[in-house]
Amino acid sequence: MLTPSAHDDTFCRDHLPPVADWPDLILDPDGPRHPDRLNCASALLDAAVAAHGRARPCLHSDSETWTYGDLLDRANQIAHVLTDDYGLVPGNRVLLRAPNTAWLVACWFGVVKAGGVVVTTMPLLRAPELAKLVELTRPALALCDHRLLDELAAADPELPICAFGGPDADDLIRRAATKPVDHTDVQTATDDVVLLAPTSGTTGIPKATMHFHRDVLAIADTFSARVLRPHRDDVFAGTPPVAFTFGLGGLVIFPLAVGASVVLLEKPEPEALVAAIEKFSVTVLFTAPTAYKALLKRDDPDRLRSLRRCVSAGEHLPLDVFERFRERTGLAIINGIGGTEMLHVFIAAADDDIHPGSTGKVVPGFRAEIQDEDGHPVPDGTPGVLAVRGPTGCRYLADDRQREFVRNGWNLTGDTYTRDADGYFWYHARNDDMIVSAGYNIGAPEVEAVLDQHPDVVESAVIGIPDEDRGMIVHAAVVLRPGVPGDVEKIRELQDFVKKTAAPYKYPRSIEFVDGLPRNPSGKLLRFRLRERWAAR
Incomplete structure (x- = not known):
C-alpha cells in the first residue's frame, strides 16, 4: 500500500504500473527502517x-x-x-x-x-x-x-x-x-x-x-x-x-x-x-x-x-x-x-x-x-x-x-x-536482442531504424558479435539500393550517418552488405540466422 504522496504534480503516481504487475518487494530484515x-x-x-x-x-x-x-x-x-x-x-x-x-x-x-x-x-x-x-x-x-x-x-x-x-x-x-x-x-x-x-x-x-x-x-x-x-x-x-x-x-x-x-x-x-x-x-x-x-x-x-x-x-x-x-x-x-x-x-x-x-x-x-x-x-x-x-x-x-x-x-x-551448488551464479548470454557493448545497452532495432533512414539503404539487420576489447560490438547486415557500391567508403558513410543521428556509441563498428535478410513467412526478421551465419565463419 502506497503512503500518501507529497507530490502536487501527480504524474508519476498516475503512471505507475498497476500494483498487481509490480515485483514482490523484500524488506531487508538486517537493514535500516525508513520513515x-x-x-x-x-x-x-x-x-x-x-x-x-x-x-x-x-x-x-x-x-x-x-x-x-x-x-x-x-x-x-x-x-x-x-x-x-x-x-x-x-x-x-x-x-x-x-x-x-x-x-x-x-x-x-x-x-x-x-x-x-x-x-x-x-x-x-x-x-x-x-x-x-x-x-x-x-x-x-x-x-x-x-x-x-x-x-x-x-x-x-x-x-x-x-x-x-x-x-x-x-x-x-x-x-x-x-x-x-x-x-x-x-x-x-x-x-x-x-x-x-x-x-x-x-x-x-x-x-x-x-x-x-x-x-x-x-x-x-x-x-x-x-x-x-x-x-x-x-x-x-x-x-x-x-x-x-x-x-x-x-x-x-x-x-x-x-x-x-x-x-x-x-x-x-x-x-x-x-x-x-x-x-x-x-x-x-x-x-x-x-x-x-x-x-x-x-x-x-x-x-x-x-x-x-x-x-x-x-x-x-x-x-x-x-x-x-x-x-x-x-x-x-x-x-x-x-x-x-x-x-x-x-x-x-x-x-x-x-x-x-x-x-x-x-x-x-x-x-x-x-x-x-x-x-x-x-x-x-x-x-x-x-x-x-x-x-x-x-x-x-x-x-x-x-x-x-x-x-x-x-x-x-x-x-x-x-x-551452482554453492550459490554462485554463472553467466551464459543475453536472451534478447540487446547488445551490451563496453557497458552500453544498445537495442538492435533502434540502430536498424537509424540505418534505414539513409537514402541508399533498403533494409538492415543488426546483431551483436564478439569483440575482445568491448565484449560485443554492433554488426549490421545492410541491403543497399541497386547499383550502389558496397565498398569501404560506403561503410564509413553509414557509420558517420549513425553517429550524427544517434548516440555515437551505437554506431555499427562492423558492416557487411548482403542481397537480402532472413525472414520467416510472416516477414519477421530472423536475427538468430545472422548470428548463426556469423558464428559459422
Missing part, C-alpha cells in the same frame, strides 16, 4: 554534513575541490532557483543533461530537495533520442550544461531550459549565487518517485524506470554496505556517467552515504582515468570490463597502486580479464550484475567470497533463482532465466512491457545463467 516521510537528498547530503562536517572534501576535479558544505550550499541554492524562479512544484520532472561534473551532482540534489523528480539523460544522446524521452517523461524544465544545449533545444523547442556553466547573465550558476544557502527540503513520501531512469528496449522505444526515495537508500544499504564496504577515507572514481544508475550509485550515492569523496571525470579516457587515480590516490574504482581491458594494455600498473576496491558491471567480466588484472595489480575485481530496473547491483562477491569467472552470490537483501520458460525454478547446474527479488524492483512509466520484465513477482533480467 514514511523521506527525502533521500536530506538523508544523504544533509546527514553527511551533520556527521562529517562542512569542511570535509566531497567532489574533486582537475580544477577544484568542493567540500560537503559547498555541495550542500549549492544544492540548496539550486532548489531555490527551481521553486522561486521557475515555479517548480513537488512532483514536477526536471531533465538533467551534463557530463560528470560537480554542478551536475548539485543539480541532482537541488531537484530532489525541491521535491522534483530527476530525469537522467546521457550527454551522448542526440535530438531524436532526447525528443522521445521528453515526450515520455514530460519534464517541466531542463537543467543543461551550456556546451550541450543544441541537441536538447532541437529535441523540443518548447521545453524551458536553464543552462549552466556559460557566460549568460541568467545562467543557473549566477542565479544560484543570489539565493539563500539554507533550504527546507520537501518532506516527500518514502515511496514518492524521485528518479526516472531511461533504459533502451529491444524495440528502440525508451522505457523509463521509476524509483522511489527509499530505493536510493536501499542500494547503499545492500550492495555498498554489505559487499563493497567503503569507509569515509575512501576516494571514489569511475567512468560511468552519473546518468547511468551504475554511475549514480558508484559516484554519488555510495561515497556520500559514508562521507567519502569522489573524483568526477568529464572525459574518462584511460589516460585521464589513470592520471586521476594517481593524482587523488583513488581507492575505489567503478567501471566496465572494457576499461579494465584498456588498463591491461598499458605498461604503468604502478600508477594504480592506491586502489583497494575495483568494481565491474555493465556487462560480463571475462575470466581472462579478472586473472590478468589480478596478476598485474594484485587486485581481485568485484564482478557484479545489476540493471536500471533494479537500480544497482544485486549479485556480486568480494574478497575471499570471489569465485573467479562467476558473477558472484546474491547480495544480502536480495533473492535470486534460475527459472525455466514457465517460471519454475530449475535445479542447480541447469541454465535458465535469471529472476530476482529485493528491496528495489522494476516499475516502468506507463509501459505495457512491465509484464515482460516482471513475472509472478520476480524481476526477469533477460540473462541466461546457471547457479
Whole structure:
C-alpha cells in the first residue's frame, strides 16, 4: 500500500504500473527502517554534513575541490532557483543533461530537495533520442550544461531550459549565487518517485524506470554496505556517467552515504582515468570490463597502486580479464550484475567470497533463482532465466512491457545463467536482442531504424558479435539500393550517418552488405540466422 504522496504534480503516481504487475518487494530484515516521510537528498547530503562536517572534501576535479558544505550550499541554492524562479512544484520532472561534473551532482540534489523528480539523460544522446524521452517523461524544465544545449533545444523547442556553466547573465550558476544557502527540503513520501531512469528496449522505444526515495537508500544499504564496504577515507572514481544508475550509485550515492569523496571525470579516457587515480590516490574504482581491458594494455600498473576496491558491471567480466588484472595489480575485481530496473547491483562477491569467472552470490537483501520458460525454478547446474527479488524492483512509466520484465513477482533480467551448488551464479548470454557493448545497452532495432533512414539503404539487420576489447560490438547486415557500391567508403558513410543521428556509441563498428535478410513467412526478421551465419565463419 502506497503512503500518501507529497507530490502536487501527480504524474508519476498516475503512471505507475498497476500494483498487481509490480515485483514482490523484500524488506531487508538486517537493514535500516525508513520513515514514511523521506527525502533521500536530506538523508544523504544533509546527514553527511551533520556527521562529517562542512569542511570535509566531497567532489574533486582537475580544477577544484568542493567540500560537503559547498555541495550542500549549492544544492540548496539550486532548489531555490527551481521553486522561486521557475515555479517548480513537488512532483514536477526536471531533465538533467551534463557530463560528470560537480554542478551536475548539485543539480541532482537541488531537484530532489525541491521535491522534483530527476530525469537522467546521457550527454551522448542526440535530438531524436532526447525528443522521445521528453515526450515520455514530460519534464517541466531542463537543467543543461551550456556546451550541450543544441541537441536538447532541437529535441523540443518548447521545453524551458536553464543552462549552466556559460557566460549568460541568467545562467543557473549566477542565479544560484543570489539565493539563500539554507533550504527546507520537501518532506516527500518514502515511496514518492524521485528518479526516472531511461533504459533502451529491444524495440528502440525508451522505457523509463521509476524509483522511489527509499530505493536510493536501499542500494547503499545492500550492495555498498554489505559487499563493497567503503569507509569515509575512501576516494571514489569511475567512468560511468552519473546518468547511468551504475554511475549514480558508484559516484554519488555510495561515497556520500559514508562521507567519502569522489573524483568526477568529464572525459574518462584511460589516460585521464589513470592520471586521476594517481593524482587523488583513488581507492575505489567503478567501471566496465572494457576499461579494465584498456588498463591491461598499458605498461604503468604502478600508477594504480592506491586502489583497494575495483568494481565491474555493465556487462560480463571475462575470466581472462579478472586473472590478468589480478596478476598485474594484485587486485581481485568485484564482478557484479545489476540493471536500471533494479537500480544497482544485486549479485556480486568480494574478497575471499570471489569465485573467479562467476558473477558472484546474491547480495544480502536480495533473492535470486534460475527459472525455466514457465517460471519454475530449475535445479542447480541447469541454465535458465535469471529472476530476482529485493528491496528495489522494476516499475516502468506507463509501459505495457512491465509484464515482460516482471513475472509472478520476480524481476526477469533477460540473462541466461546457471547457479551452482554453492550459490554462485554463472553467466551464459543475453536472451534478447540487446547488445551490451563496453557497458552500453544498445537495442538492435533502434540502430536498424537509424540505418534505414539513409537514402541508399533498403533494409538492415543488426546483431551483436564478439569483440575482445568491448565484449560485443554492433554488426549490421545492410541491403543497399541497386547499383550502389558496397565498398569501404560506403561503410564509413553509414557509420558517420549513425553517429550524427544517434548516440555515437551505437554506431555499427562492423558492416557487411548482403542481397537480402532472413525472414520467416510472416516477414519477421530472423536475427538468430545472422548470428548463426556469423558464428559459422
